[in-house]
Amino acid sequence: xxxxxxxxxxxxxxxxxxxxxxxxxxxxxxxxxxxxxxxxxxxxxxxxxxxxxxxxxxxxxxxxxxxxxxxxxxxxxxxxxxxxxxxxxxxxxxxxxxxxxxxxxxxxxxxxxxxxxxxxxxxxxxxxxxxxxxxxxxxxxxxxxxxxxxxxxxxxxxxxxxxxxxx
Numbered sequence: 001x002x003x004x005x006x007x008x009x010x011x012x013x014x015x016x017x018x019x020x021x022x023x024x025x026x027x028x029x030x031x032x033x034x035x036x037x038x039x040x041x042x043x044x045x046x047x048x049x050x051x052x053x054x055x056x057x058x059x060x061x062x063x064x065x066x067x068x069x070x071x072x073x074x075x076x077x078x079x080x081x082x083x084x085x086x087x088x089x090x091x092x093x094x095x096x097x098x099x100x101x102x103x104x105x106x107x108x109x110x111x112x113x114x115x116x117x118x119x120x121x122x123x124x125x126x127x128x129x130x131x132x133x134x135x136x137x138x139x140x141x142x143x144x145x146x147x148x149x150x151x152x153x154x155x156x157x158x159x160x161x162x163x164x165x166x167x
Contacts, residue, residue, distance in 0.1 A: 006054050009067040013093035015124045016069055018043050024091045035085035042074030083107060095120060
């Protein structure tokens with residue numbers, strides 16, 4: 001995992017600053033994993049950049065100059081019990097509460113109803129206004145034995161850190 005997720009500015013939700021992001025998996029995830037949420041991660045900030053800056057090996061892509069949010073993420077957590085769509089659904093972004101998320105069996109269970117909707121939007125707007133935006137914490141730093149990294153990448157412990165920035 002790269003530790004970030006990209007969202008095209010023109011398709012982004014109104015407010016990016018949330019506590020957690022859950023990933024809805026569409027048909028491309030295959031028969032057993034499609035149309036459900038299996039993973040969630042902590043939101044850690046964001047910045048506005050271009051697709052070309054995010055994906056440097058695609059500088060000639062037709063959308064390379066389009067603006068994208070680069071959303072900084074924490075580690076992915078697999079849900080013990082996926083939240084199912086029930087039937088095929090096309091979902092881009094959906095705001096919910098932790099209480100609804102923790103008890104949901106179906107995507108429809110995530111929908112915030114009536115009076116709670118106003119409270120949710122007020123909290124989202126407050127968080128957005130208080131946000132310090134993108135917090136650089138460096139690349140993910142999993143606790144991996146350096147000898148194992150040497151074996152995987154063919155590096156040795158004397159390789160300068162600046163040579164590892166592309167990993």
